[in-house]
Amino acid sequence: MSELPPKTHNLGALSQELIAKGRHYYVPNYKPREMILDHGKGSTVWDLDGQDYIDLGSGIAVCSLGHQDPDLLAALDTQSRKLWHTSNIFFTEPPIRLAEKLVESSGFAKKVFFSNSGAEANEAAIKLARKYAADQGKPPEKRNIISFNGSFHGRTLATVTLTAQPKYQIGFEPTPAGFIYCDIFNDEAAIEALVDDSICAIFVEPVQGEGGVMPAKAGFLKHLRALCDKVGALLIVDEIQAGLGRTGTLFAYEQDGIKPDVVTLAKALGGGLPIGAMLVGDKAADVLQFGTHGTTFGGNPVMAAVALASVTKLATPAIAANVKKQGDALRKGLEAINAELGLFKEIRGRGLMIGAELVAEHAGKSGDISELARKEGTLVLVAGPNVMRFLPPLVITDAELAEGLKRFKAALMKYKAGIA
Numbered sequence: 217m218s219e220l221p222p223k224t225h226n227l228g229a230l231s232q233e234l235i236a237k238g239r240h241y242y243v244p245n246y247k248p249r250e251m252i253l254d255h256g257k258g259s260t261v262w263d264l265d266g267q268d269y270i271d272l273g274s275g276i277a278v279c280s281l282g283h284q285d286p287d288l289l290a291a292l293d294t295q296s297r298k299l300w301h302t303s304n305i306f307f308t309e310p311p312i313r314l315a316e317k318l319v320e321s322s323g324f325a326k327k328v329f330f331s332n333s334g335a336e337a338n339e340a341a342i343k344l345a346r347k348y349a350a351d352q353g354k355p356p357e358k359r360n361i362i363s364f365n366g367s368f369h370g371r372t373l374a375t376v377t378l379t380a381q382p383k384y385q386i387g388f389e390p391t392p393a394g395f396i397y398c399d400i401f402n403d404e405a406a407i408e409a410l411v412d413d414s415i416c417a418i419f420v421e422p423v424q425g426e427g428g429v430m431p432a433k434a435g436f437l438k439h440l441r442a443l444c445d446k447v448g449a450l451l452i453v454d455e456i457q458a459g460l461g462r463t464g465t466l467f468a469y470e471q472d473g474i475k476p477d478v479v480t481l482a483k484a485l486g487g488g489l490p491i492g493a494m495l496v497g498d499k500a501a502d503v504l505q506f507g508t509h510g511t512t513f514g515g516n517p518v519m520a521a522v523a524l525a526s527v528t529k530l531a532t533p534a535i536a537a538n539v540k541k542q543g544d545a546l547r548k549g550l551e552a553i554n555a556e557l558g559l560f561k562e563i564r565g566r567g568l569m570i571g572a573e574l575v576a577e578h579a580g581k582s583g584d585i586s587e588l589a590r591k592e593g594t595l596v597l598v599a600g601p602n603v604m605r606f607l608p609p610l611v612i613t614d615a616e617l618a619e620g621l622k623r624f625k626a627a628l629m630k631y632k633a634g635i636a
């Protein structure tokens with residue numbers, strides 16, 4: 217246990233210079249912490265001044281294999297010395313191999329479209345759903361898309377409109393038409409009331425990430441599957457955060473016993489490099505015909521080579537076993553801390569996607585606690601103002617997790633003692 221008061225962390229001259237320049241030159245849409253991260257290994261990262269941090273956020277569910285994974289490094293090294301980019305006018309080997317791997321692992325998909333990010337994968341899925349309906353002769357007013365309160369699907373104009381949280385949309389109106397929100401996630405009656413033949417797709421996260429780490433309840437995705445089938449709509453599962461092993465299976469929807477029509481991936485797919493994917497099942501596999509959609513960088517061979525190494529490793533039983541083991545340990549560790557400090561009203565999630573919701577008295581303080589944790593040497597995320605969010609690398613070791621929890625507890629003790 218660290219001693220009170222908080223560790224003093226002196227920023228060196230270079231860190232200070234860079235932070236000042238970052239604040240000066242960047243559009244102020246982010247609020248980066250007072251440090252310059254410099255390198256990482258496994259589940260630990262270091263700043264320029266030599267301070268180490270246990271990484272319990274994986275750069276928001278991206279670095280699922282930790283930092284400097286040897287297989288990812290080897291894939292990057294090999295492909296980076298061969299060919300960097302060709303555009304989609306030409307075939308290259310890595311994205312073909314990656315598409316094959318994704319289709320064969322998915323159990324439903326027939327075809328894949330590669331993007332550069334999660335938002336672009338969802339943007340592709342929105343366009344696919346609209347075109348699917350159009351091909352069936354449905355007019356634009358019968359091409360509505362439903363999403364759930366608390367969802368997060370991206371920041372482009374269409375995906376932020378799909379994101380059913382007003383805080384992300386305010387000031388960006390007029391937003392695109394054709395999006396309908398279901399006010400209550402996990403409520404059968406609420407969604408049933410909205411579904412008719414004017415709906416072309418339902419988007420759902422198997423575990424809502426940004427919205428507070430809220431898992432879909434047992435049977436809910438099955439219910440959505442049945443509703444979609446009834447009206448001929450596509451069930452689109454956004455696995456950008458929950459997918460690729462994080463919740464204990466390669467795809468989170470596997471645990472719900474359904475076959476989606478479309479699944480979107482990004483974040484962990486490239487292990488730290490930008491790549492997204494849209495996986496499409498039978499029904500809509502051929503909707504996006506020549507010329508209907510595209511992107512310059514999507515399926516770039518360097519990204520795809522690293523992503524193939526990433527998916528191959530994330531699909532192994534060793535990863536699933538570690539997710540189970542460390543997920544249990546993380547949950548137990550947080551429960552033990554909470555038994556002592558009483559700050560959380562609920563600890564929830566699946567696998568290594570865990571949220572700890574603050575009790576009413578401490579509502580709104582997740583950001584302060586995350587910053588205190590950083591000062592103690594552990595990086596934790598928030599999911600809104602009331603929930604601490606933990607998304608450690610899926611390869612985190614016993615020792616790293618124990619140290620991360622120890623530092624997090626020290627931060628909570630300081631928070632309680634009022635030393636912020």
Ligand SMILES: *Cc1c(COP(=O)(O)O)cnc(C)c1O
Nearest residue numbers: 333334335368369370425456457
């Ligand atoms: C992060 C995220 C996105 C957006 O991905 P970007 O790569 O940031 O565009 C979409 N959906 C979910 C569930 C996410 O967590």
